[in-house]
Amino acid sequence: MTSVAGDNLLNQLQEALASDPDNPSHHFNLGLFFWKKGEETVGEESKRYKEKSAEHFVASAKLNPSDGASFRFLGYYYSTTSVDEQRAAKCYQRAVNLSPEDFEAGEGLCDLLDGSGKESLEMAVCREASDKSPRAFWAFRRLGYLQLN
The missing domain is CATH 1.25.40 (Serine Threonine Protein Phosphatase 5, Tetratricopeptide repeat)
Structure with a gap:
């Protein structure tokens, strides 16, 4: 620009x-x-x-507060710029709860949980998203990966 x-x-x-x-x-x-x-x-x-x-x-x-996109960007911000992983996880979680199909928020949240060694919580997040929406493909893919490991 x-x-x-x-x-x-x-x-x-x-x-x-x-x-x-x-x-x-x-x-x-x-x-x-x-x-x-x-x-x-x-x-x-x-x-x-x-x-x-x-x-x-x-x-x-x-x-x-029902628009998940703002929460997704706040998750990006807190995970990369200010490095506040707990706040980032909360923002990503809110975005996923509002829109289970939001693969960017879902992957961001799962990456944070994976990096913290919280595999069972990561699986729960993916199951919940896949239960809420059959179009939450990121959650199905992540669950498959987690079950293989």
Whole structure:
């Protein structure tokens, strides 16, 4: 994204948020913008963008607690940027509970549980997701892998 296009998009997103600050999608979109900027940069600048994105994802989640996408991104943030695995697991778990088909949140949660040696909890998460939705393919795949090992 060119700097001018990025600045225009940022201005549009900020104007939308200013016109309707209680709209969770405005916070989510602004959080997503900052998240992508954080991935395009490195070092302290990347960290600042991701912190800004987390602020907007938290606001989005508070305004719409039934939207799993905000919780998934908060899981990314807490597992990679601030390295708070417990908080990351809670966010991923909330995202999976809201949308069992969300393979990114499911895999993120299971990776955290696997890294902590919590295989039985990992299996329980996968069983619960696969029971809730026949389209939770990530859970079926992960269960098969766990049962092989």
